[in-house]
Amino acid sequence: MHQIIRPEKAGTRLFKNITILSQTAPFILLVIAFIIDDYSLKLVTEYGGSDLPILYRISAVWGGRAGPLLLFAALTSIVTWFMTDREELDYDVRIMHGFTLGILFISWFLRPFEGSEGIIPSELNPLLQTDLMVIHPPVVFSYYALCIATASVAMGGIIHQKSAKEIHDAQLHWARAAFFIGTIGIGLGGLWAYTVLDWGGYWAWDPVETGSILPWFALLLIVHARSSPDTSKSIQISPALGLISGALAIHATLVTRANGVWASVHAFAADGLGTDSQDPYIRVMYIIDASPIGFELACYVISILILGFFAIYFLTNQQINHLHSKNKRLLFEDRKEFSLILLLMILGISIWIGSTAVTIVGISFMVLLITS
Numbered sequence: 001m002h003q004i005i006r007p008e009k010a011g012t013r014l015f016k017n018i019t020i021l022s023q024t025a026p027f028i029l030l031v032i033a034f035i036i037d038d039y040s041l042k043l044v045t046e047y048g049g050s051d052l053p054i055l056y057r058i059s060a061v062w063g064g065r066a067g068p069l070l071l072f073a074a075l076t077s078i079v080t081w082f083m084t085d086r087e088e089l090d091y092d093v094r095i096m097h098g099f100t101l102g103i104l105f106i107s108w109f110l111r112p113f114e115g116s117e118g119i120i121p122s123e124l125n126p127l128l129q130t131d132l133m134v135i136h137p138p139v140v141f142s143y144y145a146l147c148i149a150t151a152s153v154a155m156g157g158i159i160h161q162k163s164a165k166e167i168h169d170a171q172l173h174w175a176r177a178a179f180f181i182g183t184i185g186i187g188l189g190g191l192w193a194y195t196v197l198d199w200g201g202y203w204a205w206d207p208v209e210t211g212s213i214l215p216w217f218a219l220l221l222i223v224h225a226r227s228s229p230d231t232s233k234s235i236q237i238s239p240a241l242g243l244i245s246g247a248l249a250i251h252a253t254l255v256t257r258a259n260g261v262w263a264s265v266h267a268f269a270a271d272g273l274g275t276d277s278q279d280p281y282i283r284v285m286y287i288i289d290a291s292p293i294g295f296e297l298a299c300y301v302i303s304i305l306i307l308g309f310f311a312i313y314f315l316t317n318q319q320i321n322h323l324h325s326k327n328k329r330l331l332f333e334d335r336k337e338f339s340l341i342l343l344l345m346i347l348g349i350s351i352w353i354g355s356t357a358v359t360i361v362g363i364s365f366m367v368l369l370i371t372s
Contacts, residue, residue, distance in 0.1 A: 003097040007089035016084050023077035023100055027061075027070035030112055034061050043067060045116040047124050059134045060124045065257070065293070066112035071138060072253075073103040076145040083149060083174075091156030092149075092170075099148055099303075106299055109292040132192040140185040140212065144249040146178030147215045150222070151246020151307055154239040158314050168225060168238040175242065179219040186212055207262035211252035218245035236318055240311040247307035254300040258284050281356035312364050316371045323372075332370040339370040 003010045003019055010016075033041050034057045037050045047063035061067040080096040089097075127133075150171045157167035189209065190202035203209060218241050225234040255262050261283045284301065288294040323330060332339040346366045350359035 001101065003089060004094050004101070007094055009087050010089045011084045011087045011093070016081060019097070020077050020081045023104065024074040026104065026107065026112065027067075027074040030067060030070055031058055031061055033113075034058065039121075040116055042114040042116045042119050043112060045119045045121050047122070049123055052124065052129070055131065055134045056124065056129050059128055059137075062137045063124050063128055066107050066110040068137065068141070069103055069107040069110065069296075070112060072141045072144065073100050073107065075138065075141050076100045076103065076148060079142075079145045079149050083152075091159050092152040093156075095152040095155055096149060099152070102299060102303075106292075106296045109295055111292075127196060130192065130196050132188055132196065136185065136188045136192055139181060139188060143178055143182040143185045143212075144215075144253060146174055146181055147219070147245045147249035150174045150178055150219070150242045151244075151249075154242035154246075154314075155307070155310055157239060158310060164236045164239055164318065167242070168222075168235050171239070171242045172222065175219050175222040175245070178245070179216065179223055182212070182216045182219065186216065208252065208256050211248075211255040215245040215248035215252065218242075218248060237315065240315045243307045243311040243314070247304045247311070250300050250303050250307070254284070254297065254304070257300070258287060258297055261287065279354060279356050308360070308364070312367060315368055319368070319371050330371050342366055342370060 003015070010019075030043070032038075033044055034048050035054065037044065037048055037057075039045050039048070043061075043064050043066065047060040047067075048057060049060070052060065062071055076096065077100050080093060080100060083093050083096060153171040153174060154167055157170060162170075186209075189212065193204065193206070193209075194202045221234075222238050222241050222245070225238045258280075261280050284297055288298045288301070320330065343363065343366055346362045347359070350362050
């Protein structure tokens with residue numbers, strides 16, 4: 001919290017090191033608990049085991065709900081440490097600290113250090129007892145953390161009202177790192193699917209697989225922006241793609257964590273369904289309640305909407321400023337009634353299709369159309 005609300009001198013070496021230590025400490029302590037078989041903890045009783053090799057005991061940390069979040073927070077903290085290059089923190093670093101604080105806050109509600117009294121001992125899922133699952137989750141969460149870093153740089157630049165080129169140059173190396181780590185993580189996941197799950201191939205369009213590759217495509221567009229024949233236009237949309245990559249990384253986390261909504265082999269701790277709706281996002285809404293899991297999913301949905309809003313806001317603002325600089329009028333300014341009819345039409349079609357995703361994406365594209 002200090003790093004967010006008091007950015008002056010917060011980037012000094014002392015504060016920087018104290019912060020990363022405090023943000024990674026919960027994960028380190030949980031890993032130690034699994035290594036020494038501390039059966040006084042519920043998670044260790046449910047997923048650990050003295051007969052497991054040392055590496056599998058470590059991979060057992062991300063067998064439940066709280067462990068992966070503490071891993072995510074620790075990796076995000078490490079990325080933020082590398083982003084902190086000045087004594088006074090900029091908005092991008094403060095946003096990263098805010099995200100890490102949010103993940104730790106959610107983890108606290110999930111009670112990772114809850115006692116094991118009354119808990120029947122069980123064992124780690126056999127699918128997780130492989131060398132690949134020791135490496136794959138940390139690499140994937142590093143990929144997500146770097147996507148969040150790319151989005152944070154973009155959001156910080158928009159708040160500072162920097163130009164699209166300035167934002168693109170600032171986020172490019174984080175996007176490159178995310179793309180590289182994401183390629184390794186997705187590749188390891190495919191290898192796990194081929195060797196352990198016996199899918200007969202490296203890709204089967206599992207919901208989590210698909211969710212993980214979506215931010216990879218957004219990053220691909222960012223790192224190849226300068227390869228476009230019309231470089232200026234590709235650079236102009238790069239900040240929005242950075243925001244979208246962060247939103248899609250959180251969406252991939254949502255797909256993994258909302259177990260029972262998307263049928264996936266990654267659903268190791270199912271939550272069940274609250275409705276028979278065919279729309280997965282409606283099913284997510286039914287899971288959201290006052291419980292820790294409901295609070296966690298609500299935070300993901302809100303984060304995705306915020307990043308998506310910033311992306312659309314940036315793109316529409318770019319369009320409006322560009323057209324007004326050339327003394328041109330928007331479609332909405334020239335034909336307001338027609339523009340409103342288009343919005344209502346896309347809303348009606350989306351409701352008829354019955355897809356929340358189509359509704360949000362369709363309205364977003366229509367907003368961009370009537371401001372062109």
